[in-house]
Every structure is written in structure tokens, then in C-alpha cells.
Amino acid sequence: MSATRLARAAKPFGRSLTCLNSSGKQRFSTSAIPRTSTSGSSEQPRQASVWSYSGVMAVAATAGLFGWGMSEFRHGSLPKTMLFDSLYAYPRYASMHEMEQALREIRQEIGGAEDIISTDPDDLHAHGYSEWSTSNPEGLPVAVTYPRSTEQVSTIARICHKYRVPIIPYSGGSSLEGNFSAPFGGISVDFAYMDRIVQFNKNDMDVVVQPSIGWQDLNEQLAKMESGLFFPIDPGPSAKIGGMIGTNCSGTNAVKYGTMKDWVINLTVVLADGTVIKTRRRPRKSSAGYNLNGLFVGSEGTLGLVTEATLKLAVIPEEFSVAVVTFPSIRDAASAAAEVMQTGIPVAAMEIMDEVQMKVVNMGGATAPRVWKEMPTLFFKFSGTKAGVRENIGLVQKITKANKGSNFEFAKDAREQKLLWSARKESLWSMLALRKEGEEVWSTDVAVPFSRLADIIEVSKKEMDELGLFASILGHIGDGNFHESIIYNRRDKAEVKKVEACVKNMVKRALEMEGTCTGEHSIGWGKKESLLWEVGEDTLGVMRAIKMALDPNWIMNPGKIFDRQS
Template sequence: MNDEYQFLVDRLGQRQVSTTEETLTEHSGDWATLSEWITPEPVEPGVVVYPETTEDVVTVLKTATERAIPVTPYAAGTSLEGNPVPVDGGISMNLTRMDTVRSVRPDDFQIDVEPGVMGPAIQEAAGSHGLFFPPLPSSGDISTIGGMIANSASGMQTVKYGEVADWVRELEVVLADGSVITTGSKAPKTSAGYNLRDLFVGSEGTLGVVTRATLELAGRPEQKRGGRAIFDTLSDATAAVMDIVSSGVDVAKVELMDTQSARISNAYTGASLPNVPMIFLEFHADHSIADEIAFCRAVVESHDPQAFEIAGEERMAELWEARTELAYALSEYDPERQPLHAGDVTVPISEYGPTIEYAKRQAEETDLLVPCFGHAGDGNVHYAILVNGDDKAEIERGKEVYADLVERAIAVGGTATGEHGIGRGKRQYLVEEHGEHAVETMRAVKQALDPTGTLNPGKIFPDGSD
């Protein structure tokens, strides 16, 4: 053990501290490590600690701050912008051992959890009371709630239920100096003071470490149906999406796949989807779900679909596999071409179709493969740019297309990232999206809560300074 970190063993014990090469290497990256653009030279932490209680987190942060050692919170490592990757070594704080569901209060529709609890554990605990946590992202089965809160995550059901942030009621947070604060309230609403709860949601571990969260739950819908609509053209598909949303159809999921995405998914899953644009739909209701489906069918049919197909609940998993497996399918599709990086811009719903059409024009002009898909119902465009890693010119073209798409999204009133966060990968767009004064205000908040720059340095801000 490096003498610099012996204090951690003295306070936590050897079982909660590791410096093995395997552990340090694992904590030097996340899913974004696959992109050398985001993490060109991964930096290993000097040590990994595994707190098991709030008191452990207090100990680590207080003593690290006193010694000017950076601390990078880490959870499941499923981030896509290098959010939990250390840039200055120091301590990687792995919170996955804080994985207890503390209580479920069905009368209040609430659950108290520690940050290392993963999506399935929340759903299981809530499900025993006929409840569920609606906003889990697509990676919810392998992601922690602490990571979802830190990253302001969202998923396929955002169009009906909103983001994870909308379901957070109260947070216990440890600040860089070891102080413990409680933000928010277990009450349905509060107007007492500044809304510090929402300040920490989406802060990517740069302002404090969440050690407990109270989440709101919802009753499980009695009826659930899903299906798909198939179109001849991408413009028909995106126009149908806009019409579904603007018409007020009560739909839980609206996901789009373009022709390339369908082809890639077929190759990976062995499915036999038609290689044409399509939208996937899911409906949740306690009664009269047939009426809502009929409403949606009428809206969709005004856009000349090839087909509008609804399946029973028993076939829904099969239908959704094409969409849920797409992230893995992209990496397996062409051995010579890998995704440059995962894009996730979000735009006003009226700009959803034009944004995808712009992406396809850019792909054609640069001779690149740019499949587009995503959470269409809330304007979230996911895209991948497949490039040959040995072709520097192709990589540069891919980077230019990626930047063009982000900049266009911001220009039409959207955001550089709908759910992946800023991390290291999108720092250069922060001022363009929010303006210099707003970013300086963010820096002031960071300075006030973490004056020594202990927490997750090198993230969010454009030049990497805190």
C-alpha cells in the first residue's frame, strides 16, 4: 500500500481499500473508454475505496480534502461521457457496496435507497406492494440509482413519466469537507428555501456524494400493450412521432429506428424486421387502453404507414428486443468500423424530424454510416457514427459530423446531451449552450461547495478546471 493512502486503511480497514492492478485498471474507465476521443490516455486512480455507510463517505471526503487528494465517485461504470473516470489519479470512491433498500412506504408511494442499489432491486422491492419506479433508463438493469441521479438519467418512458429527476424527493448528500446535508423533502411539495435537491441531481459527483435517496413510486398499470408502426420513409415516421406527441396520445414509449438501425439490429438479434424506418410504441393504462390505442392508430394512419401492429404483453419483449439491443448491435455490426461515440442530443419535438434528416444528409455528404434512433417521444436523438479506426481521415470526418449535430441541436433550442451528461466528452459545448455568464455561475456554485476542488475534477467545465 502506498504510504500516501495508508490513512484510508487505518480508518476503513483493508477490506474496503484496494490498490490491486486489476482494480485500478477497472476504475480508470467507463463505457466511454471505448472511445479514445473521450479518454485518449486513461488515468488510473491511486487507490479505490468501497464505503459501506454514510460515515465512511464522510471519513473519505474529509480526510481527502485535508490532504488535497482528489476523489472521483464511481458506481457501475456505465456512463458514456467519461463522467466517473479519474483525470488526476487520487481516490476512486466505488459506492456499489452501499446497496441497501432501506424502506418502502407504500402508503406514501415512496422508497428509501442507498446509492449503490440497482434498478432491478428497486423494482422488486416496489413490486411487492404493487408499485414501480417508472423512469428507469435503458441501462437501469445494470446501473445504480446514485449514478442515475448524478447523471440526471432518463429512458424510454420519459414521454409519459418524466426523468429520474422528476421522481427524486429527498437526498442525503456528503459535501467535500465531510458535512452531511439533507435536501428536498418527503412531502409532495415544498417551497422552503433554495431547491438544493435539484442542484445535486445531474451534478455528476462534482458537488457532493449522494448517500441516500427517497424516490417516488407509482402504481403498476393494470394494462400494458405495445407494438410498432412501419413506414416507407423516415420523414413519414418522424412526422408521425410529432403528431402522436402534439395530439396528446397517452403513450408510455415512442422509440424510433431508421433503416440502418433496423438492419444493424437484425444482424445482431437474428430478427426479421423490415429494413425500413419504424417507431415502437407502448401503452400503459388502468382502463380503456383500447381507446388510447385506437386514438394512436388514427394519428399514425394519417402518415401512410405500411403497417400498425399491436401485440399482447407476452410478445412485447420480442418486439422491444430490436431496440433495447441496438447499443450492443452497433459494436458488432462491422468488424472494421466501430462507433466513434454515442450521441444523445435532445431538441424541441418540432425539430426532431429535421435533426434526423440533417444527420442523414451529413452522413451522405461525408460517406459515413450514421444510424439514428432514440427516445423519439421526448425529442431525444441517439446516433452513432461508425468509422474505421485505422483511417485518420475518416475519424476526422466523423468528429466533424458529431460536432455539427451537437451544434445544430443547440442552435435550434436543444441541448448537447439529453441524458448522458457532460463528463469529459461535451465540456466544449457548455458555454455555447448556456452562455458565459451562466457557466461562471456554475463555477461559483462549485467553488462555494467544493473550494478545494476535491470532487471529480476535470469534468463538466470547458477547460477542465474547477
């Protein structure tokens, strides 16, 4: 439901915005809640909304309830005769009255001194709809909570568990598969105020952080402390640690440093009933019991809410160098990348961008006045000792030349290195800036073994070009992971259908090549069918059993990864 449609639906409900204070009276204004941008900075508070609390609650709850029924109907989980008469039984979530009571109890237990709850329509929309995701089921959260501590998150979870209110975690909001959508309504838990470094252990090369600190902000603070250390996992610029843990993301540095799961030492997690656990202690290795880190990393908040994480840090390399090399075809570029990996050359990062993406870089002007050739291109980052960097550059140059690559073009200084790499990392945002009225960007990813990389990229590129749309391929080719990004008109049903078919073909192709339906975006709402294709019903059954054991009421980010079975 768009903000316009939501506003239109709520007009009859009144003009004064109130909420529940510590005495249970509806007297809470949202005007004091700062808006947190994707970079983590706070904007000035807005004027209080003119909506009534009951009006917003009614519209959001109705949207959530209807969205749940329709989503289950569309996915085949409900027969037509069950669409409305079994909503409360499968599964039974809180009624309108129970949601109001849950919010009242949250306010009473946490106290009225802090602006902990928002029912502002803009907040609800921002926490249930993503402009850069094509996976946006109908439905919005009924309220957004802004906890400041693990204890407050525990209180929220315990009360939501009592009343069966869905809980949806939210940190950076940059996910691409509808990971933070609210198809069943419920409460969004926004960690915007939990964005601090809790403890820095320089000698142990680790750091304890809260979930809403961005990886870039973390590295900036480590640099200001002159620590000589950094956190190497680098997805999109606006990503926060909580979301990075939830999706087991990676980024451009994955070829050298691995993915998020490789850098988590331990987690503090609030379970569905409010119980607080710690997955491990602080040593970098342990064989004590089950690997709970592996269970919660990548679970997208469906098993618990991460409120603190202890992360490993790496030493900042002595030398960096960034270069690009162009190729006559996308297959030549992919073949060169596969050979670099098969040869075992320790590049720090290796990215691929087709001619369309290179055009986007030039149009964006991020590296102006320098203009890059609009051809299939590999980006290389080299790091290490000065001698090691020189040696690795020479080895890679030989491989790229043998695969029809041009001469290396190096960034001339540290500033241009940063600009060039930023242009690569902000490619999705650059494409979003090119949209016209009614257009969206469908961006999704797969990963395959190195030996099949050139095959899948060549075929996928050909199919995308045949769409006749502004479409491109890019990705972390060093670990077999690449993305398709397609601009399409969401109002043109035929266009949407053919783009959807193209994306599904890419996924099926990857699975046929023993790959995965998602290398780093995770499953969310959008790729549940793909997950079934990949692992099968028996494996999904094991996942459901784990979720049922930890979340028997199915309130933790419901509708993500897989659906509940009757």
C-alpha cells in the same frame, strides 16, 4: 493508458501486491474484493495481482498527473510554458507522498476488517476507462475505495479534502461522456457494496435506496414484494440509481413519466469536506428554502457524493400494449411522432429507430423467430386502463397513417412485448457486439423542441449516411431526444476526424434550433465545449461559483462539466 501499456510500464516495480492495513503496514491483498458486474451481481474473486503497491501507485499517479497536464494543454487552459512547471499550482493536487498518506489514514480510520481499498491494475483500468465511451482522457485513479456506508464515504471525503486528492464517484460505469474518468488521478469511490433498499414506504409510495442499486433490480424487488408499484425511469439496462441521479437521465418512459429529477424526493449527500447533509424531508412537495435536489441531480458528482436517495414510485398500469409501425423515410416517422405529442395523446413511450437499427435488432436475434422490417420505425408503448389503451391506439393509428405509416404490428403476448422493448433498450450493446478489431462506437445525444424534430433528424441522418460508415439514429423521440451511434476505426485518424465533425455538426444544429447539446447523457468530459456553446460564459461562471463554494479545492470529479479557470 491501456491495461497492456500500464502493465508494461509497471514491470520494474516488483511482484507482490500489498496495501495499507489498519496498522499502516503495506499488507493488503485485493484478491478478496469481488468484481461487480454491470447487472449488480458479483463474480468470483480473482487471484491476487503480482504488482507491487508502490509500482501501481507510481504508474497510476504519473498517468494521472501527465493526463491532467495534457488535458489542460489540449483544451487551451494551460499555455505551453506552463505545461509542467505549474502542475501543482493549478490546481494543486496531492503529491505522491500525500496520496500514500491519505490512503493510510483512510485505512486506519475505517479499520482493517474490510477490504476497503484496491490498487489492482485491472480495477484501476476499469474505473478510469470505458469501452463504450469515446471520451477517455489519459490517466487512471491511484486507488479504488469500496465504502459500505455514508459514514465511510464521509471519512474518505474528509481525508481526500485534507490532502487535496481528487474523488471520482462510480456506480454502474455505463456513462457515455467520460463521466467517471480520472484525468487527474485521485481515488475512485465505487458504491458496489451500497446497493440495498434501505426503507420501503408502501402507503406513501416511496422508497429509500443506496446509490448502486440498479433500476431494474429495484423493480424486481418491488415486484417480489407484490407492492403494485414500480420505479418508472428506465435508461440503459445496467444503469444504477447513483449514476442516474448524477446525469439526470431519462429513458424510454420519459414521455409519460418525465426524467430523474421528477422522481427524487430527497438525497443524502457527502460534501467535499466530508460534511453529510440531507436535501429535504420526505413529503412529496416542499417550498422550504433552496431546491437542493435540483442542484445535486445532474451535477455528476462534482458537488457531492449521493449515498442515499428517497424516490417516488408509481402504480403499475392495468394494461400494456407494444406496437411498431414503419415509414418510408426517417422524416415521415419524426413528423408522425411530433404530431402524436402535439395532439396530446398520452402514450407511455415512443421511440424511433432507423433502418440500420432495425437491422441490428434482427441480427441480434433478440425477438427470433420474428423478423422486423428494416425500415425507419416508431416503437409505441401504451399503458393504462384497457379502455384507455384501446382508445389511444386508435388515435395514434390515424396519425401514423396520415404520415405514410404502415399498419401497426403488435407484440402478440407479454413475452414478446418484453423482448421487443428489450431489443430497443439494448441497441447500443447490440452495436458494440458488431465491432471489429480496432473499432469503437461513438454514441451521443441531443434534444430539440417538437416543431424542429423532423428537420434535425432528416439532416443529421443524411450527414451520417454520407460518412459511409455503419451509423444509425435512434432515441426517445417522444420528448425530442435522439441519439447518433456510429461505428468507426479509432486507428484511422481521418475517419475519427470526420465522425467527430459529424457529431459536432449535430450538436450545433440542435443549438441553432433552440435545443440542447445533451438530453440525458450529461456533459462529463466529452461535451464541455458544447456546454459553453449552449449556455455561454456568464452562465458557466455561475456554475463555477457554486462549485467553488461547495468544493474550493476542486477535488470532486474534476474535469467534468467545465474546467477550472486560473
